[in-house]
Amino acid sequence: MATDQHPDPAAALEPGATLGDIGEFALISALTQRFPQGEQVLIGPGDDAAVLRVRTGHVVVSTDLMVEGRHFRRDWASAADVGHRAAAQNISDINAMGGTATSLTIGIAAPVDLEAQWLLDFAQGFADECALVGASVVGGDLTRGDQVVVAVTVLGACTVAPVVRSGAGPGDVLAVAGRQGWAAGGLAVLGRGFRSPRVLVEAYRRPEPPYAAGPAAADAGATSMIDVSDGLLSEVAHLATASGVRIDVRSADLEVPEPLHAVAAALGGVDPVGFVLSGGDDHALLATFPADADLPEGWAVIGSVAEGEGVTVDGAVRTGDTGWTHF
Numbered sequence: 001m002a003t004d005q006h007p008d009p010a011a012a013l014e015p016g017a018t019l020g021d022i023g024e025f026a027l028i029s030a031l032t033q034r035f036p037q038g039e040q041v042l043i044g045p046g047d048d049a050a051v052l053r054v055r056t057g058h059v060v061v062s063t064d065l066m067v068e069g070r071h072f073r074r075d076w077a078s079a080a081d082v083g084h085r086a087a088a089q090n091i092s093d094i095n096a097m098g099g100t101a102t103s104l105t106i107g108i109a110a111p112v113d114l115e116a117q118w119l120l121d122f123a124q125g126f127a128d129e130c131a132l133v134g135a136s137v138v139g140g141d142l143t144r145g146d147q148v149v150v151a152v153t154v155l156g157a158c159t160v161a162p163v164v165r166s167g168a169g170p171g172d173v174l175a176v177a178g179r180q181g182w183a184a185g186g187l188a189v190l191g192r193g194f195r196s197p198r199v200l201v202e203a204y205r206r207p208e209p210p211y212a213a214g215p216a217a218a219d220a221g222a223t224s225m226i227d228v229s230d231g232l233l234s235e236v237a238h239l240a241t242a243s244g245v246r247i248d249v250r251s252a253d254l255e256v257p258e259p260l261h262a263v264a265a266a267l268g269g270v271d272p273v274g275f276v277l278s279g280g281d282d283h284a285l286l287a288t289f290p291a292d293a294d295l296p297e298g299w300a301v302i303g304s305v306a307e308g309e310g311v312t313v314d315g316a317v318r319t320g321d322t323g324w325t326h327f
């Protein structure tokens with residue numbers, strides 16, 4: 001469907017032109033031109049609401065906020081990186097239900113003196129991440145704020161029953177898919193004013209959630225699932241609490257990539273496994289499976305489920321950091 005047309009300011013964006021220079025409706029036009037519409041979209045950006053074709057009997061919905069200074073810093077990541085991450089963390093929540101994201105809306109607050117190019121690059125990064133799963137940005141909102149705030153809502157579909165947090169049972173195994181701990185290593189490095197190991201900094205800037213692993217786990221009979229946004233142990237605790245079980249993580253089964261060893265040593269000999277146990281931002285998936293299930297590609301067993309409550313590491317309650325909390 002046609003969008004309210006305005007000249008694309010990206011074509012002749014003066015270097016340093018701000019949001020205030022471009023104006024709200026020209027900005028919206030420039031943003032939406034970066035969002036291709038999939039065949040599930042009947043009405044995309046441009047009307048009072050989007051209209052979507054729904055193929056399955058249920059819609060999976062999630063929403064996530066990103067606040068400048070809290071979730072990202074403009075001096076630590078490019079606009080495109082922030083766009084990729086804003087999309088990734090939302091798509092990941094659909095992945096964690098065993099679903100596939102189809103459509104997203106994106107609300108943006110930004111200062112009037114923000115460079116317009118930042119917003120357009122953000123939009124391009126966001127669109128490029130959505131393209132990885134074939135999802136479309138179908139609408140949004142734009143308003144003035146004192147800092148950049150991004151509020152995204154994602155809709156998705158599951159072909160089999162959604163995998164909830166509450167289905168883990170005694171005897172199941174705990175498994176992980178995707179990188180875990182890398183982003184926390186990158187964040188630690190940036191926090192100390194460094195830019196390397198580059199692979200960790202890049203993992204923080206632009207996570208690579210295992211998008212195929214969620215639906216594959218659902219197909220393989222996963223009994224519970226969650227994505228790791230706050231920290232591995234705190235997310236395992238959500239599974240344990242929701243399912244009414246005890247979950248033990250075997251630290252020897254956790255993959256600790258070489259650069260994390262280097263960072264841990266540089267930080268004065270901290271335990272590199274700590275990044276993996278309590279780090280967030282990678283959006284790895286955690287799931288439980290029946291012990292006799294064939295784990296899909298990309299999944300590795302890291303623990304077990306028993307009767308009881310709470311989370312243990314190698315059989316003992318771990319004191320200290322388990323993950324990020326806001327309050």
Ligand SMILES: Nc1ncnc2c1ncn2[C@@H]1O[C@H](COP(=O)(O)OP(=O)(O)OP(=O)(O)O)[C@@H](O)[C@H]1O
Nearest residue numbers: 062063064065089090093096226227228229230238
């Ligand atoms: N303000 C709110 N109003 C209604 N429900 C909320 C609110 N905040 C959180 N929830 C619900 O609480 C549950 C847990 O929220 P949370 O934000 O921790 O989700 P998450 O997927 O674990 O983490 P992340 O935000 O990192 O994706 C979700 O089902 C969410 O929809």
Ligand SMILES: Cc1ncc(C[n+]2csc(CCOP(=O)(O)O)c2C)c(N)n1
Nearest residue numbers: 064069070071072073229230280281324
């Ligand atoms: C600049 C900067 N400082 C710290 C962090 C770490 N961090 C912030 S919020 C969060 C949990 C997920 O948030 P939510 O639960 O709101 O989705 C994590 C791990 C970051 N990403 N950037």
Ligand SMILES: [Mg+2]
Nearest residue numbers: 093096227229
């Ligand atoms: Mg989640």
